[in-house]
Amino acid sequence: MADRPLRELGWKTPLEAAGKPVLDQIAKTGICGIIDPIAPGVPAGSDAATLAMLGYEPVKFYSGRGALEAVGSGVTVLPSDVGFRCNFATVNEALVVLDRRAGRIDNKDAAKLAASLQQVRLPKSFNAEFLFKNTVQHRAALVLRGPKLSPAISDSDPETDGKKVLQVKPLDKSPEAKRTARIVNTLMHEFRMVLKEHPVNRERAKKGLPQANMILCRGAGTVPKIVPLHEQFGIKPACVAAVSLIKGVCKVAGMNLVYVKGATGTPQTDYAAKAKAAVHALKTHDFVFLHVKATDVASHDGDVKLKIEVIEKIDRMLGYVVDHVDVDSTFLAVTADHTTSAATRNHEGDPVPVAIAGPYVRRDDVAEYGERTCARGGLNRIRGVDLMPTLMSYVGKAKKFGA
Amino acid sequence: MADRPLRELGWKTPLEAAGKPVLDQIAKTGICGIIDPIAPGVPAGSDAATLAMLGYEPVKFYSGRGALEAVGSGVTVLPSDVGFRCNFATVNEALVVLDRRAGRIDNKDAAKLAASLQQVRLPKSFNAEFLFKNTVQHRAALVLRGPKLSPAISDSDPETDGKKVLQVKPLDKSPEAKRTARIVNTLMHEFRMVLKEHPVNRERAKKGLPQANMILCRGAGTVPKIVPLHEQFGIKPACVAAVSLIKGVCKVAGMNLVYVKGATGTPQTDYAAKAKAAVHALKTHDFVFLHVKATDVASHDGDVKLKIEVIEKIDRMLGYVVDHVDVDSTFLAVTADHTTSAATRNHEGDPVPVAIAGPYVRRDDVAEYGERTCARGGLNRIRGVDLMPTLMSYVGKAKKFGA
Numbered sequence: 001m002a003d004r005p006l007r008e009l010g011w012k013t014p015l016e017a018a019g020k021p022v023l024d025q026i027a028k029t030g031i032c033g034i035i036d037p038i039a040p041g042v043p044a045g046s047d048a049a050t051l052a053m054l055g056y057e058p059v060k061f062y063s064g065r066g067a068l069e070a071v072g073s074g075v076t077v078l079p080s081d082v083g084f085r086c087n088f089a090t091v092n093e094a095l096v097v098l099d100r101r102a103g104r105i106d107n108k109d110a111a112k113l114a115a116s117l118q119q120v121r122l123p124k125s126f127n128a129e130f131l132f133k134n135t136v137q138h139r140a141a142l143v144l145r146g147p148k149l150s151p152a153i154s155d156s157d158p159e160t161d162g163k164k165v166l167q168v169k170p171l172d173k174s175p176e177a178k179r180t181a182r183i184v185n186t187l188m189h190e191f192r193m194v195l196k197e198h199p200v201n202r203e204r205a206k207k208g209l210p211q212a213n214m215i216l217c218r219g220a221g222t223v224p225k226i227v228p229l230h231e232q233f234g235i236k237p238a239c240v241a242a243v244s245l246i247k248g249v250c251k252v253a254g255m256n257l258v259y260v261k262g263a264t265g266t267p268q269t270d271y272a273a274k275a276k277a278a279v280h281a282l283k284t285h286d287f288v289f290l291h292v293k294a295t296d297v298a299s300h301d302g303d304v305k306l307k308i309e310v311i312e313k314i315d316r317m318l319g320y321v322v323d324h325v326d327v328d329s330t331f332l333a334v335t336a337d338h339t340t341s342a343a344t345r346n347h348e349g350d351p352v353p354v355a356i357a358g359p360y361v362r363r364d365d366v367a368e369y370g371e372r373t374c375a376r377g378g379l380n381r382i383r384g385v386d387l388m389p390t391l392m393s394y395v396g397k398a399k400k401f402g403a
Numbered sequence: 404m405a406d407r408p409l410r411e412l413g414w415k416t417p418l419e420a421a422g423k424p425v426l427d428q429i430a431k432t433g434i435c436g437i438i439d440p441i442a443p444g445v446p447a448g449s450d451a452a453t454l455a456m457l458g459y460e461p462v463k464f465y466s467g468r469g470a471l472e473a474v475g476s477g478v479t480v481l482p483s484d485v486g487f488r489c490n491f492a493t494v495n496e497a498l499v500v501l502d503r504r505a506g507r508i509d510n511k512d513a514a515k516l517a518a519s520l521q522q523v524r525l526p527k528s529f530n531a532e533f534l535f536k537n538t539v540q541h542r543a544a545l546v547l548r549g550p551k552l553s554p555a556i557s558d559s560d561p562e563t564d565g566k567k568v569l570q571v572k573p574l575d576k577s578p579e580a581k582r583t584a585r586i587v588n589t590l591m592h593e594f595r596m597v598l599k600e601h602p603v604n605r606e607r608a609k610k611g612l613p614q615a616n617m618i619l620c621r622g623a624g625t626v627p628k629i630v631p632l633h634e635q636f637g638i639k640p641a642c643v644a645a646v647s648l649i650k651g652v653c654k655v656a657g658m659n660l661v662y663v664k665g666a667t668g669t670p671q672t673d674y675a676a677k678a679k680a681a682v683h684a685l686k687t688h689d690f691v692f693l694h695v696k697a698t699d700v701a702s703h704d705g706d707v708k709l710k711i712e713v714i715e716k717i718d719r720m721l722g723y724v725v726d727h728v729d730v731d732s733t734f735l736a737v738t739a740d741h742t743t744s745a746a747t748r749n750h751e752g753d754p755v756p757v758a759i760a761g762p763y764v765r766r767d768d769v770a771e772y773g774e775r776t777c778a779r780g781g782l783n784r785i786r787g788v789d790l791m792p793t794l795m796s797y798v799g800k801a802k803k804f805g806a
Contacts (some may be wrong), residue, residue, distance in 0.1 A: 011766070038804045040785045041792025054725025058804065065806035085806065219806040245806075343763060347803055349796025372765050372781055379785035394581065394682040 001295040001311060001336040002352040002371055006304060006343060012341060014304055015353070016370045018311040022319040023265050023355070023369035026334055027159060030357030031365040033379025037338050041349035042245035044384070046296070048247045049337035054289075055233075055388030057224050064151050064221015065245065070141035072248030077223050081151045082242060085219045085245070086132070086140040087157060088113065088212035094216070095165040097158055101138040103210035110134035113199050113212055120190045128183050132213040135244040136265045138158040140216060144183060150176035155189055161242070165214060184217065191215045228254025229287070233388075233397045238281040240274050241265075241291035250289060254279075267306055271313045282325060292317070299340035307342055329393050331358030334369065335387070351381060358394060404698040404714060404739040404772055405755040409707060409746055417698075417745060418756070418774045419522065423718040425725060426758070426772035429691075429737055433648075433760030435769040436782025440741050444752035447787070449699070453652045454738035457692075458627050458791030467554050467624015468648065473544035474712045476536050476649025480626050485552045485583060488622045488648070489535070489543040489564070489617035490560060491516065498568045498617070504541040505615035508607075513537035516615055523593045531586050538647040539668045545620060547586060547662040549585050553579035554578030559591055560619035581653070589646055609689060614680050622704055631657025636791075637802045641684040643677050644668075644694035653692060670697040670709055675717045676724040685728060688737060695725070702743035709746055737772065738790070754784060 004013040007158040036042070037049035038058055047065050052058040068081030078085050088110055090099040109136070114134040122128060128146030136388070137142060152171040160166065168184045170177035192214055195201060201211040223343050229237045231254070239250035240258045242265035259279040262270030292314055298307035318334065325332075335354040338347050353374035355366070364378035382390070394399040408414040439445070440452035441461055448466050455461040470569060480486050491513055492501040517537040531549030538544060555574040561567065568702030571587045573580035595617055598604060603614030604614040632640045634657070642653035643661045645668035650660050664682045672695070681693040695717055701710035720736065728735075737758040740748050756777035758769070767781035778784070785793070795801040 005765060006763075013765075034783065039792065039800055040789035041796045043796060043801050043803040045803055048805025051805075062805060079414070109497070341763070344799060346799070349792060349801045372767060373784060374779045375765075375767070376779075 001314070002339040002350065003299065003307070004339070004343065004348065004350060005238035008304060011350070013371050014307040015336075016372070018308045018315070019370060020154060020311060020315040022315045022322060023334060024367065025321070026185060026318070026357045027355040027369035027374065028330060028365060030332075030355045031361045031364050031379055032353065032355045032369070032374040032377025034351040034371070034381050035335055035354050036351045036381065037200045037334050037384040039383065040351070043347040043349045044338040046337050047245050047249055049384055050246055051224065051253075051337070051342070052384030053337060053387050054229065054249065054253050055385060056224070056253070057385050061224045061226050064233045065219030066151070066221040067223045068221065068248035068252065069135070069139075069219070069245045070131075070133075070247065070248065071251050072141045073135040073221065074139040075113045075131050075133055075141055075143050078145065079223060080147075080149065081219075081221055082151045082222060084142040084144075086105045086142050087216045088138045088140065088210065089216045090210040091165060091214040097161050097163055097165060097214075097216070097333045099210045100157070100159075100161055100216065102212035104306040107134065107137065107204050109200050109204065109212065110138065110140065113179070113195060114242040116194050116198060117215070119192060120186065120187065122183065125363065126183050126186070130187060136242065138212070139214070139244065141244060144180065147185055148176045148179060150174055150180045151220040151221050151222050152177040153184065155180045155216075156184070157216035157218040159218075165216065168217070180220070188215060188217065190320050191194045193264070220224050224252055226252060230254055233392050235287045235397055236285045237287040237289065238285040239291070240278045240281060241289070242269060245360055246291050246293070255289065256285065265293040267297055267310050269294060272320065273386045275317045279321055279324040282330070290321070295336070296340050300340045301343050302342050302345045306340045326358060326359075331356060331361075331391060333387070333391055351375075352377065354387065356391070361394065363391055404717070404740040405753065406702065406710070407742070407744050407746065407753060409750065411707060417707055418714055419775070421711045421714040421718070423714060423772060425718045425722040425772065426737060429721070429725070429735060429760045430758040430772040430777065431770045432766060433735075433758045434764045434767050434775040434782055435758045435772075435780025436786050437754035437774070437778045438738055438757050438787055439754045439784065442786065443754070446750040446752045447741040447749060448750065449740050450648050450652055452787055453649055454627065455787030456738070456740060456790050457543050457632065457652070457656050457736045457785045458788060459627070459656070460788050464627045464629050466589045466630070467547070469554070469624040470626045471624065471651035471655065472538070472542075472622070472648045473534075473536075473651065474626065474654050475647035475649065476538040476544040478534050478536055478544055478546050480546055481549075482547065482626060483550075483552065483555045484624060485623050485797050486622040487545040487587075489545050489548075490619045491537070491541045491543065492617045492619045493613040493615065494617040500564050500566055500568060500619070502613045503560070503562075503564055503619065506613035507610070508615050510537065510540065510613065511602050512607065513541065513543065516601060517543060518619065519597050519601060522595060522596050523590065523699040524786060525586065525590065528714070529586050529589070533590060539645065541615070542647060544647060547583065551579045551582060553577055553583045554623040554625050555580040556584045556587065557619035558619075558622040558623075562621075565768030568619065571620070576791070577605060577789040584625070590620060591620065619620060627655055630658070633657055636795050638690045638795075638798075638800055639688045640690040640692065641693070642692045643681045644692070645685060646696045649694050651694070658692065659688065668696040670700055670713050672697060674720040675723065678720040682724055682727040685733070687744045695720070698739070699743050702745045703748050705745050705748045707745045711716075730760075731762060734759060734764075734794060736790070736794055754778075757782065759794070759797070764797065
């Protein structure tokens with residue numbers, strides 16, 4: 001949601017340009033500030049930032065994206081497994097990436113392709129097996145299972161269109177890393193063979209759609225070893241989110257994942273359904289994390305107009321929440337997990353705004369929710385990892401340090 | 404540059420009292436804040452603060468002043484060497500320091516004395532050699548080389564006039580520290596013998612100048628083991644600075660040192676030449692660090708009038724920079740490496756102001772560059788070590804944490 005001032009908006013940010021009466025009301029009645037998800041100037045990935053904002057020191061606990069994505073997609077990931085985030089992508093014969101998201105392939109086509117990929121057999125000598133599962137659109141998860149695997153390997157995803165698919169390489173000198181890289185390279189080659197000739201792709205070609213003829217993998221990782229939130233703070237937490245990565249982080253943190261029909265992780269997600277689900281979850285949980293991916297999607301696509309529309313939809317979504325919870329006994333914190341610039345289309349290191357409304361907060365004089373207005377608020381500038389203790393202190397669940 | 408409010412300025416700081424239209428314009432168009440070079444309340448040394456502001460955690464990487472000063476003066480310092488910052492000083496027969504800077508001796512006299520000192524021979528049994536080099540005015544660098552040396556030794560410099568020169572003592576119980584202390588004490592004694600009878604000093608006595616008849620050493624240290632900036636951020640950095648200590652930090656960080664004729668590290672430095680050199684360096688580098696020592700010199704001498712003059716000269720210097728770079732593609736950050744109070748004449752723990760101007764920064768409503776105005780800016784309060792990631796994020800060179 002957070003951004004930088006944009007020339008086309010008269011040097012306003014999308015958040016500053018959007019009509020957002022509910023967000024402004026939350027800022028007005030609450031205490032505001034800015035948050036460095038990881039640390040000042042450090043562009044945050046969604047996974048590390050969400051981990052931090054749930055109270056886990058990211059530098060200590062973050063152990064790669066892949067396993068989190070897999071957990072979130074419903075795959076069981078064992079402590080010894082190595083997980084990967086994958087993309088269905090479009091490549092040419094020379095393996096140059098034409099579209100890292102295969103035209104944001106729909107879930108139905110992706111599911112068919114994934115089912116075929118799961119049939120691939122690795123050579124017995126590898127002594128390893130795998131699970132492959134598509135999640136939302138072009139996104140998928142891969143889990144490697146077997147003895148002596150290591151997450152210390154590079155990505156095959158070149159991260160930009162127009163570049164060649166990369167060979168996966170060991171990042172340290174361990175035999176485990178070498179072995180894991182060899183397995184992944186073999187698997188990617190086998191996947192390519194299956195996808196290249198797949199009927200779904202022939203069908204897509206006929207329709208003029210980009211073929212999903214390659215799998216790109218990145219973010220090899222293991223499941224972080226963290227104490228779940230209910231043990232940490234004595235709360236019963238739930239998560240309303242659509243994208244696997246966020247669901248993975250929340251599940252690892254011990255939160256109940258609430259399934260919401262129509263929640264897609266896209267700008268077309270059912271905002272109202274998510275709001276209803278969050279309000280409903282609050283009846284049986286005392287902490288609900290409601291996540292919307294769509295602002296980030298719009299930013300990565302450089303679509304300023306869409307980003308503003310999404311912010312306005314989020315605002316209406318929050319309107320439902322505010323109208324349906326007991327504001328005398330409920331705290332509401334609104335923030336973003338990172339800044340994504342619609343100009344650079346990348347995650348950037350600028351801090352994000354936060355507003356916390358609820359009983360007894362030290363209300364300040366910030367009257368609008370935005371990157372710059374919140375910077376003048378009473379919370380000043382905190383780190384992602386500070387947010388959860390701040391909230392837990394409001395609800396009387398923070399642990400005293402000292403006597 | 405940063406200071407505290409002074410009674411004689413009607414409780415303004417020198418920066419607040421100075422005419423500084425360019426600095427104010429940078430503050431006005433940019434985002435402002437305050438920086439704790441090391442941590443809140445910790446008075447920072449120039450070396451540790453500069454190291455921090457280049458992105459290196461000072462508590463982890465700072466390893467003493469001496470080796471940095473030596474590197475900056477052009478002496479090769481090996482990983483096993485111990486370096487010292489030295490002063491030419493004036494002492495009486497009882498070794499009481501009369502002037503820690505020998506009347507800020509000129510470079511010519513200092514060079515002659517240094518050449519004689521380099522002739523001193525240490526006893527063979529010490530199994531150690533040394534390099535001694537004068538830098539600017541009373542400043543000099545000493546490097547000890549040999550097996551089993553330790554930087555864990557105390558200073559001979561009492562740090563104030565009127566006190567006796569100190570015996571150097573080991574700071575831990577290692578044989579290395581004991582041995583190093585013995586070598587330094589011997590060397591200081593031999594130096595004293597040479598200086599006492601030196602023709603240059605006889606000449607100075609005739610002219611009524613303080614004799615440089617003693618070497619004071621302090622800040623025993625080794626070269627910090629840090630990853631250079633080009634590896635860390637993929638940038639090509641340059642440094643425009645005159646004093647050895649700052650040049651040493653920059654060289655260790657892998658920056659190209661730009662030689663500027665007339666840059667002296669004194670209030671009489673050629674500000675215009677430094678500005679030109681910085682603008683010129685920006686044509687072949689993508690990060691240029693422009694350092695002026697003179698405000699600190701004026702503060703240590705308690706010369707408020709001079710400090711204000713120097714700030715006004717810095718302002719004109721920055722005017723040249725602003726007029727000669729492409730402001731649509733260049734970021735400009737102005738800050739200080741520490742607060743030096745013209746009243747206490749010491750480095751103090753107060754934060755320093757910062758303003759960053761450039762494309763897409765979240766411009767705030769600070770309209771004047773100063774210690775107190777910047778404290779209300781959009782950056783709020785960050786640490787020295789946060790500055791470099793913040794700048795690298797603006798130029799798209801920051802590494803994402805997480806995925």
